[in-house]
Amino acid sequence: MSSTNRQDQHRVYSSAGDPLTTIRSLAAIITLLLGASFVEAETVEVKYRGPVDLKPFICQDITRSSFVNRVCYDKPNRYMLIQLRATYYHYCEIPDRTVAQLLNAPSMGKFYNANIKGSGSDGPYDCRSHRVPVYK
Template sequence: MTRRRSSAEALASADLAPATGGTCCKSCRWAAAETIDVKYYGKLDLTPLACTDVTRSSFINRACYDKAQQFMVVQLKSVYYPYCEMPAATFDAFLNAPSMGKYYNANIKGTGSDGLFDCRTHRLPKY
């Protein structure tokens, strides 16, 4: 079972203490923010998305989702791909599928611009 970890949890668990041994102040928290390159999208700050590291798939490494925007990015090997207007139930089913790869190929990926959640034909969120 994969564990969902929000960007806020990642920040809280990261070792952000300065070299002086003190505690981290608000101004140094930005250093732990994560920005990724998403194919067909560009730079994306993951702060609004909840990310799950995937260890039980041979080609899916990570899935991040923003419930409010119904937006998912999935990391396949080293490349992140965007999916738009994806209901939370679909994302949850993807994470809990016996085979994430089979579920992804059958219910998310699609082919070309006829993909069910292709951001070229669905509303692309603005961050």
């Protein structure tokens, strides 16, 4: 091995074992971890319900609809939150299949109006006549 290769190899080992580099790396990792632990969960105000923490939900922002802005679904509880323009509404005991059909519909607004929305308390997933999940 030439002396140049040995010097380069020595530099690589020296910088990898440098205590200052190791401390800086650990400090960067700790800073990232501490920053992540202080991130607050997102809570939204739902019409006819009040604040709901989105932690148990899977949410999808919608960009292809002028009416539906976001859909959040808690599959184990079959509970959907939907943001229509600037307001969140909730729907209870809604099957995941219906939520998938909504998300894949050519017109989300038309699908919502025809299959989810009701008038009064007669909607197929109206929370006044279906079980509303309780969150802590």
